[in-house]
Amino acid sequence: MNNMSALELAIRNERAEIAFYEKEAKRSTVRAASTLFLMLAAQEEHHIRLLEELNRRLTRKGTWPEHIDTDSMTVNIDEVFEQLTLLDGGDTPQELSDIEALKRAIEFEKRAEAFYTKLAKESADKQEEAFFSAIAGFERQHLGWIEAFLAAVLEVGDR
Secondary structure (H helix, E strand, C coil): CCHHHHHHHHHHHHHHHHHHHHHHHHHCCCHHHHHHHHHHHHHHHHHHHHHHHHHHHHHHHCCCCCCCCCHHHCCCCHHHHHHHHCCCHHHCCCCHHHHHHHHHHHHHHHHHHHHHHHHHHHCCCHHHHHHHHHHHHHHHHHHHHHHHHHHHHHHHHCC
């Protein structure tokens, strides 16, 4: 897959994730779950901005930039987990739709991580490899957040 095709596919995938997370944030009646989904949507929007900027650069110059700022993509998830610790069993997203949404989000993030890892491994350029490795790392981080959130929700629900 060439750079442009990979970037265009990545942008489409990120947009699909945003749509899913925004829909689930609106649907969920649990503040902590809504906050998590909105935070993930914001992260994916940032990924799109980076991918679009990179796409423009490659279209104009045909080269990868020396440095791509991925430092601004770090997020503090503590707020979401603080909200979760305030919940009692009756307030947790125990309805099937919330739990299924979290499981679906896990699958989204697993596929995204695998996609970006594959692009990194297939990269012919050091900057390209570093960029896709960084994005794969962020998707892995998202996966960890969602898995931890789901585990905590299920634990609170069992009380």
